Amino acid sequence: MTAMFTAAAGGTLSFPGGFVWGAATAAYQVEGAAGEDGRGTSIWDVFAHTPGRVAGGHTGDVACDHYHRYRDDVRLMRELGLGAYRFSVAWPRIQPTGSGPVNAAGLDFYDRLVDELLAADVSPYVTLYHWDLPQPLEDRGGWTERDTAHRFADYARIVHDRLGDRVGTWITVNEPWVVSVLGYGIGAHAPGRASWRDAFQASHHLLLAHGLGARALRDAGAREIALTLNLAPVTTPGRLDDPEAALSAEDAAAVDLVDCLINRQFLDPVLRGEYPAAVLDVVERAAGLGHIRDGDLETVNQPLDLLGVNYYNPCVVSAEPGEPANPAYPGTEGIRFGDAYAPKTAMGWPIVPTGLTRLLVRLSRDYPQVGLLVTENGAAFEDTVSGEHVHDADRIAFLEGHLRAAHTAVDAGADLRGYLVWSLLDNFEWAEGYGKRFGIVHVDFDTQRRLPKDSALWYRDVIRNNGLRAGRARRPTLEEVAARAGVSRSTVSRVINGEAAVSPEFREVVMNAVTELGYVPNSAARSLVTRRTESIALIVPDGARAGDPLFAAAVDAAGRELERAGKRVTLMFVGSPADRSRVERHLAAGHVDGALLLPARGSDPLPGALAGTGVPVVSLGRPPAAVALPYAGTDDAGGAAAAVGHLLGRGRRRIATIRGPVDLAAARDRFDGYRNALRDAAFRSADAVGDLGRASGAAAMRELLAADPSLDAVFVAGDLMAAGALHALREAGLRVPEDVAVVGFGDEEDAAYAVPPLTTVRVPWADQVLAAVRLLLRQIGGGPSSSVILPTELVVRSSS
Numbered sequence: 001m002t003a004m005f006t007a008a009a010g011g012t013l014s015f016p017g018g019f020v021w022g023a024a025t026a027a028y029q030v031e032g033a034a035g036e037d038g039r040g041t042s043i044w045d046v047f048a049h050t051p052g053r054v055a056g057g058h059t060g061d062v063a064c065d066h067y068h069r070y071r072d073d074v075r076l077m078r079e080l081g082l083g084a085y086r087f088s089v090a091w092p093r094i095q096p097t098g099s100g101p102v103n104a105a106g107l108d109f110y111d112r113l114v115d116e117l118l119a120a121d122v123s124p125y126v127t128l129y130h131w132d133l134p135q136p137l138e139d140r141g142g143w144t145e146r147d148t149a150h151r152f153a154d155y156a157r158i159v160h161d162r163l164g165d166r167v168g169t170w171i172t173v174n175e176p177w178v179v180s181v182l183g184y185g186i187g188a189h190a191p192g193r194a195s196w197r198d199a200f201q202a203s204h205h206l207l208l209a210h211g212l213g214a215r216a217l218r219d220a221g222a223r224e225i226a227l228t229l230n231l232a233p234v235t236t237p238g239r240l241d242d243p244e245a246a247l248s249a250e251d252a253a254a255v256d257l258v259d260c261l262i263n264r265q266f267l268d269p270v271l272r273g274e275y276p277a278a279v280l281d282v283v284e285r286a287a288g289l290g291h292i293r294d295g296d297l298e299t300v301n302q303p304l305d306l307l308g309v310n311y312y313n314p315c316v317v318s319a320e321p322g323e324p325a326n327p328a329y330p331g332t333e334g335i336r337f338g339d340a341y342a343p344k345t346a347m348g349w350p351i352v353p354t355g356l357t358r359l360l361v362r363l364s365r366d367y368p369q370v371g372l373l374v375t376e377n378g379a380a381f382e383d384t385v386s387g388e389h390v391h392d393a394d395r396i397a398f399l400e401g402h403l404r405a406a407h408t409a410v411d412a413g414a415d416l417r418g419y420l421v422w423s424l425l426d427n428f429e430w431a432e433g434y435g436k437r438f439g440i441v442h443v444d445f446d447t448q449r450r451l452p453k454d455s456a457l458w459y460r461d462v463i464r465n466n467g468l469r470a471g472r473a474r475r476p477t478l479e480e481v482a483a484r485a486g487v488s489r490s491t492v493s494r495v496i497n498g499e500a501a502v503s504p505e506f507r508e509v510v511m512n513a514v515t516e517l518g519y520v521p522n523s524a525a526r527s528l529v530t531r532r533t534e535s536i537a538l539i540v541p542d543g544a545r546a547g548d549p550l551f552a553a554a555v556d557a558a559g560r561e562l563e564r565a566g567k568r569v570t571l572m573f574v575g576s577p578a579d580r581s582r583v584e585r586h587l588a589a590g591h592v593d594g595a596l597l598l599p600a601r602g603s604d605p606l607p608g609a610l611a612g613t614g615v616p617v618v619s620l621g622r623p624p625a626a627v628a629l630p631y632a633g634t635d636d637a638g639g640a641a642a643a644v645g646h647l648l649g650r651g652r653r654r655i656a657t658i659r660g661p662v663d664l665a666a667a668r669d670r671f672d673g674y675r676n677a678l679r680d681a682a683f684r685s686a687d688a689v690g691d692l693g694r695a696s697g698a699a700a701m702r703e704l705l706a707a708d709p710s711l712d713a714v715f716v717a718g719d720l721m722a723a724g725a726l727h728a729l730r731e732a733g734l735r736v737p738e739d740v741a742v743v744g745f746g747d748e749e750d751a752a753y754a755v756p757p758l759t760t761v762r763v764p765w766a767d768q769v770l771a772a773v774r775l776l777l778r779q780i781g782g783g784p785s786s787s788v789i790l791p792t793e794l795v796v797r798s799s800s
């Protein structure tokens with residue numbers, strides 16, 4: 001598979017004729033208008049309005065106001081050339097109490113939406129259940145109640161009666177695994193229950209709802225019927241890199257069980273009319289089998305036209321004797337859930353496009369009777385609006401990688417009929433609220449202004465070409481900037497190198513072209529006009545402290561390594577705007593060949609300014625998302641997840657965190673890693689913020705203890721803060737680790753000498769600096785500039 005992927009990467013990739021290109025949303029995530037036109041209350045209204053359930057206390061009350069702005073949104077879809085729009089119908093708009101009387105105004109809205117879409121040449125793809133169960137049905141047991149499946153079939157019929165003459169494709173249910181596991185098993189989603197008996201009853205009844213609904217739709221004459229599943233290829237760390245790698249019998253058993261729980265629990269009943277034996281074993285232990293009645297599986301196993309595939313990332317597991325079960329996967333004792341060691345999205349999800357190839361090929365091989373439609377694929381990144389643009393190069397790279405992977409699957413025989421990006425709009429990302437932006441169109445939630453991101457414009461071209469053009473998505477070149485500005489290459493080069501000889505008018509047209517195109521200057525631009533200086537600047541932004549281990553390692557290793565390469569190092573501290581312009585001028589004037597930049601705060605304009613000087617700059621640690629600087633970073637999220645996994649493995653359940661400054665990328669990654677690990681494990685998170693210093697660690701620890709005296713572990717995002725936390729715990733008369741286990745981050749010098757010696761996540765500081773220096777030297781030499789992420793490692797001592 002890998003070989004084919006590479007082979008295809010260079011050329012033009014066309015998708016089969018008739019391939020469907022579109023985008024998806026879901027009612028509660030975009031509509032808003034929660035109290036309008038007779039809409040009833042859903043479990044997500046109740047959940048989101050319950051304090052502590054959704055990040056930031058966000059709700060879908062207003063969301064993207066799509067309910068009122070759908071005309072503008074459809075116009076946007078037409079401009080982007082979408083062939084299909086997948087939206088969901090809010091059940092409580094149609095039947096406010098979930099059964100009985102129909103609310104005509106609710107149906108009218110979807111009727112208008114469908115007409116608007118058809119007039120714009122966009123095919124409506126309707127999802128009937130995307131998680132907003134009417135609360136009155138939840139009050140009667142929700143999905144644990146068999147009757148809910150019958151109510152769903154009634155509702156499906158009602159919607160089809162009204163829209164069936166114009167809607168061809170019907171998706172019954174979206175992601176029953178997420179509904180049952182996150183909603184009923186661990187309570188991270190609505191309705192927020194935490195019972196495995198409930199979860200397995202819910203998953204069976206959701207399948208039954210699909211079957212009854214599909215039958216009702218078929219009887220009513222629906223053309224194309226589908227079910228959408230969240231599917232993940234399950235693999236081992238070794239096989240992630242090499243699909244042919246040998247698999248031990250224990251690892252194979254681990255892969256098989258987890259595959260059964262995530263994928264086959266749903267695929268097999270729907271497409272084969274049976275549950276895998278391994279699933280029945282787990283279900284029987286957790287919930288008994290009384291809720292699975294004779295004849296149910298025949299009902300579930302309705303003929304299906306399309307399988308909707310939602311792919312975000314693979315699942316990596318291996319056999320590990322003694323490992324406790326993953327709380328989201330009952331029955332997985334002795335299986336370790338690992339990290340994919342790949343770059344991550346803002347959700348902390350690893351980016352592994354080849355997983356999509358594997359998944360699609362496997363589906364067409366194992367379930368050849370059903371066509372495939374990617375109903376969701378996409379990514380959240382931290383977007384920045386600059387003027388009228390969002391240069392979301394990360395998202396373009398993500399989408400392009402996945403489309404190439406999908407194409408490889410088609411070549412290998414997968415029956416893939418279309419691709420719908422998640423999502424058309426930034427929207428309410430469930431328990432994450434509005435913080436995570438998945439849209440190809442940016443939404444300003446204060447003004448509701450829509451702004452197509454670069455990814456939307458790129459996607460428009462993909463749709464126009466029915467595929468990808470030769471070569472990978474790339475940044476614009478100096479030539480393109482010159483052409484856009486109507487000047488010569490060397491004028492562009494002189495402007496971006498800050499040469500005084502260019503007139504202000506030229507400077508302005510060039511800089512406009514630079515921003516419009518999202519041009520990122522590189523060493524080639526600079527070398528047009530300057531010669532090497534054999535000097536390197538080591539730039540220390542405001543807030544990076546001399547006591548920081550990265551700082552010490554950087555000065556030390558950079559000094560040595562650069563000397564070996566025959567370069568001089570100039571240390572430059574930036575504490576004020578005046579310092580910043582001095583550094584910018586220094587670089588732009590060509591006094592150095594390149595610069596190494598220590599981690600800057602999210603709000604610091606310095607990285608952006610340096611990226612604009614035209615001099616090669618490499619960042620130590622991930623720069624703020626909007627800044628396109630190559631970097632050498634460490635897997636902070638993975639390290640944090642390992643720390644939390646370790647605490648869970650030691651039986652800790654009330655695990656708080658002391659996070660670092662929120663505007664420091666590494667600190668945010670550690671926090672994401674912590675939160676995702678706890679969320680996967682279905683435990684609540686609690687956090688306090690420190691500034692990485694010892695005193696702030698102590699203060700944060702006191703704050704956490706005051707909020708929850710029964711906490712039994714704390715993950716601290718820095719060793720100095722951890723030392724402070726140990727102090728505060730001692731002060732409160734608590735024993736470490738008997739009462740509270742502590743894990744730090746960094747494995748800084750004092751960690752091993754703390755009392756008790758600190759369990760921590762080792763960061764390879766020196767290697768990181770070395771990697772950054774090499775990257776910089778390569779770039780100065782005109783070589784490639786791809787970032788490097790180094791693994792971290794948990795070091796267990798006595799504090800946990």
Ligand code: FCB
Nearest residue numbers: 026174175178422429430
């Ligand atoms: C899927 C959901 C969708 C969206 C994406 C990010 O699980 O179906 O609504 O939230 O994840």
